[in-house]
Amino acid sequence: MATPPRTLPATAGDPLAEAIELTRRLKLPHIRRALADLVPTAKAQRWDPAEVVRVLLAEEAAGRDRANLNTRRKRAAFPTGKTFGDWDETVSSIPRPTQDALKALEWVTRRENLCICGPSGTGKSHYSEALGQAAVEAGMAVMWFTIEDLGALVRRHRVDDSIARALTRITRADLIIVDDIGLLPVSPDAAEGFYRLVDAAYERRSLAVSSNLHPSGFDEIMPKTLATATVDRLLHHAHVVVTQGDSFRLTQATTGQGVKPFS
Known part of the structure; x- marks a missing residue:
């Protein structure tokens, strides 16, 4: 049986600002860069929450791939x-x-x-x-x-x-x-x-x-x-x-x- 998700306290301020701060703590720079543009788009187009998560994770994965490529090319x-x-x-x-x-x-x-x-x-x-x-x-x-x-x-x-x-x-x-x-x-x-x-x-x-x-x-x-x-x-x-x-x-x-x- 799946463990129910932990209930998180409601935010006391701007949710987007807090999300950006969390990406800094978790070292997710590519998600951080995408958040500001993606959140308004997701609201306007009424995206499914799962799609928002998928797009953000895809941005992070693609960004890390680009960074790794640049690192390998520099080391070569x-x-x-x-x-x-x-x-x-x-x-x-x-x-x-x-x-x-x-x-x-x-x-x-x-x-x-x-x-x-x-x-x-x-x-x-x-x-x-x-x-x-x-x-x-x-x-x-x-x-x-x-x-x-x-x-x-x-x-x-x-x-x-x-x-x-x-x-x-x-x-x-x-x-x-x-x-x-x-x-x-x-x-x-x-x-x-x-x-x-x-x-x-x-x-x-x-x-x-x-x-x-x-x-x-x-x-x-x-x-x-x-x-x-x-x-x-x-x-x-x-x-x-x-x-x-x-x-x-x-x-x-x-x-x-x-x-x-x-x-």
Whole structure:
């Protein structure tokens, strides 16, 4: 048998003002913002009380979803804000079925890796960031690094030998993206950081790596022993996508699309 609701004392003042104060106490900011407009509408249209409660709770849920999305996006530390909204899938050399399969993000839920490699300007970083943004919108936690960021991480935590704890925090993310490998020789600290990250994430989290070099050539930019151990773990459960063609940036520059023309 259901317990009857407790009888509440009548309000001594403005019910709306008291309701707003209660939302502060209960930390319901999105309901608080909706109350002032919703209550007069509900009175005028004679809403069922259950509908009023439903709408208010829906406002709070939607507001929390937006706040969580913004928090995940901020924590990801994406460099430019590129998304699939400004990605032209028709000009990419990545096969359309491959693009669609990667965008579905099932490979992330399976804790598989992705290696996108090819010449500079062929959309590797853009596509990687767009995948990261899509993962954030799907409710996943994402972190973005360049390989030199990993070197800085190693140097910062070497002082107190806390690199293992730092990697534990990083590998709580569902997807970890490492961008722009292969443009320059990798510093010893960056090579160590990259290996440590790949090892920590192995079969636990998904890594997405973009590189000018195929992973089989990483021994050209980092010590061979470390490169071999890194690539062995990275490619074991990985999809390898090779981009081709001319640089999008160079093509836009030579056709005058890289700038706004002078009037």
